[in-house]
Amino acid sequence: MSGKKSKARRRQLLSNAVRVENIWEEHSYLVGRCACGGDLVAIRFELVRGPAVTHERCEARCACCLRRHNILFDVSEIFRNGRPLEVQDWYATAWPPVTQGPYARRERELEIKLRRVTEEASFSQLTSEQMQQAIGKVYREHGARLLGRYEVLGARTGAFGQVYLCLDTAADSRMVVCKLAVSSENVDLESIRREASVWLGLGEHPNIVSLYDIKTRTEHQVVLVLEAVHPGPQGRTTLSDWIKAKALREQEKRSILGGVVAGMLYCHERIFGFVHADLKPENILISHGFRAKITDFGLARASAMPGLPLGQGFGTPLYLAPECWDSRPPSEASDVYAFGLLAIETLTGKHPFEQSTDRDALR
Template sequence: MSETIAEADASVLSPGEELAGRYVLGHRLGTGGFGAVYAARDRLLDEQVAVKILDTREPIIEQRHVWREAAILRVLDVPGVVQLRDEGIHQGRYFLVMSYVDGRPFPGAGVYGWEGLAVRVRSLLKVLALVHSQGVVHGDLKPGNVLVDDAGRVTLLDFGVASSQGLSVQAGGVVRGTPVYLAPEQWRGEAPSPQSDLYSVGVMIYEALVGQRPYQADSVSKLMKAVLLEPLPDWEPRVRGVPDEVESLVYRLLARFAERRPASAQHALSMFAAGRQRYQEVEWPMLGREAAFAKVEQAIEQRQPIDVAGPPGSGRSRLLDAIEDIYRARGDRPVLRVVSGSRPLESLWAFGSSDVQREGGFEEVSALAKKRVGEVLQEGGVVLVDDLEQVDRWSRKVLDAARPLGAMVRAVEPQQASVPRVELGDLKPVQLQGLFVGHEEVFGLRSGGAHELWRRTLRKPT
């Protein structure tokens, strides 16, 4: 960019105006972080895009948030995050060109009750886990920044106040973000963490199910007081069709202190999976794991434990998801899923058993957990342990003792696996071919798509 950002006319740009000799502006989509967002047509590629144009009336400290957003989007190339396509200067105004997202604010259109919301929550947590894994905290999650398409897939927008690699979300002592979705620690002036984003997710889920936000106030100061001092309202009237485990998870997301929330988006996702009801989710097919699936299913039918061995990214969790869906759909035996955790017995508390979750001494709770796991296995049920290395050591001790009792399926690193076991090896191009049938345009590859995916993902496209 050769131009220097200068003062410019702050009036709204007109449809038909052209930027950089390439982007023709359409209608105004709304106001994003520190600028207006327009639909536009990329004349060069003949594609629809979204253009965010900085309002130069904002002080320089505000403009830095847009520059930060560009810097973060340049490196944050993960599924479920809006893509940065280009950037430049138009009449002294800095602009960003991003992929156009066809969706509606969370939870999307036609969502009624938990059954319709479940797939959207899971999609949001998956995307958030990817964002956090790149060292980025969004810091301003709200329905308008979480667009949902007709299939329930989520795309995150507006990283204008996000933090990455030590960047602060505060400027001049002013807390950034949308007040009604801010976590308590953000109100206190602390930099947001992944748990702050999870709090915002909790507010959005609560609002989607109950019809109002957890705290109601007619001024920002009263809202801050409520968030920091008042207890969470009861879930009344109780929302019909919402499992107790989901209600419990929402309240954990809304905990006043960050350390009491799930440790990560992945942790929240695993807790959500442990108590979720059967629902249909849009997924790519599970390829190249048919033999492993059959061996695990055989072990379950014979009430024997089995380990699914492979490094992270090899498809261990995907296989456990498929096993869980099959047996929950059958409904002929109990299915328990262990989640990640760090505090004592946290991984087992997520089962949602009222006995295990009730207050009591550690020894009492530990004994109840052992009893619960043992009963499930002895009744012919299935215990699924995803990512054994992330299970808290107290829960792991309970599981180790119960493993010989029945069908416990553990997803583990190869060096942790016991026998019987199945190994998940590298996928071959021929096993990936099914991904591309009828989807060539999605991948932008005219031929050899399976070979290209195999190459780009180091043989682990899971």
């Protein structure tokens, strides 16, 4: 009788599991989930074994009140046909592997070893955490290091130059983004250091991409080491990516815009006279739970910082406040104007002036 009760209870528990279709949804579920409103931080994931991998138990702790939570996920879609899906593809789309230069990988060999690790994880006793460690080990064995410390996983081109997704081997192999800037006619290293000064002055906030460090590689090269934001489905990383894909629901749009407001309010309160001066969808990264994280303070100005005068006429034309077209310095009001345009574009899917190339119309 007790055996029947036990089986009935197990069936009931499994029927109440939270169904997720990908790991993005699994992590997004933890955001703001505690009764106090705090985010849950996953401590351990454990696959519930059976004829097929269908469920995963998550042990988590609230980041605010420290209360412990146990959550059961239905991961049958993630492990459909006995193998984890999508996550590697998302990273490969957002951060294409380096195929040339000093950080190029032996791609065929890497692909074979990664497939072997994921297959072993599906049919052995590896937990999700152990699988991630195994994947990290494969990458470390096949990649070159930036500054002798950062294992390069992928790359893309940024405003100042090449940007790399890396594993920080000196910090428990956490993922970071390294922005490599080389002095040239189009790249002023002083502006990069200015970006770092503003960024470091902001500290940490849930709606801001954290700057961990700035390193001088050579006399003409600097490296900014930033927080890595995990890509979403199909490799979507920025708010612009999500808008173009028309993949946001109304609730998610409101959540993202609320996050941008919270991040900007924090910036203006933290540093007197702060101005981002280049607020746009491309500079808003979207993390788990559709949390907005503001990035790229390369054009930011803060009058409170010595040697950082408010700039004139900077920013992206489609988001530039009218007064800035007349070479007047940007102000807090300029950020409010840019946010208004960003909000319209997020809610409607279109920029109100995107078809216009006329300077007077944009003013």
